[in-house]
Amino acid sequence: MKILNTTLGLLVFATATFSGASQAAHQTMIVAGGCFWCVESDFEKVQGVLDVVSGYTGGHTENPSYRQVSSKETGHFEAAKITFDDEIVSLKTLSDYYWKTIDPTDPKGQFCDKGSPYKTAMFYQNDNQKAVFQASLAKVEKTKPFKADIVTQLLPAKTFYPAEQYHQDYYKKNPIRYRYYRASCGRDSRIERLWGEVASKH
Structure with missing residues (x-):
């Protein structure tokens, strides 16, 4: 009985430790890049990204x-x-x-979507994220292949509100409409003119 209890105790400890380590490896990042359907589509292509939720913040x-x-x-x-x-x-x-999924030079919005809801921003949730975002911005400002200024803001995170369910995974639920919207809005063509490549296509 003592051996069984010891074995069970070690199993529970190991499971809890593994679960805790797994959860500790999960982080969140909040960004605005114009149409959230497109941001969701672009980031869900990246290996290591577990989930992307469209929503509202700021x-x-x-x-x-x-x-x-x-x-x-x-x-x-x-x-x-x-x-x-x-x-x-x-x-x-x-x-x-x-950076290579957006036009960071547009102060009025993104591509065919104009107005404050479509401006670009990175929302830091702690000092470490702020430092990482600042370093990334500094690097881009030094290496960008265009002359225009970068206007994307780095802002402290506020409450994030998930968008309505029909917006979630829109590009999967409505692939034809999504592809038509993205192409007609000129998102990829503008990104390619700016950066020389479209990051989400690689």
């Missing part, structure tokens, strides 16, 4: 609806919360990837 209205955010009166950005395993992909790697 504003003053609690539990906003898509219609409210679209009115441009809530202060919210269309954004995405990215959950990732930092033993597979680092925050630094995801931050560097982010």
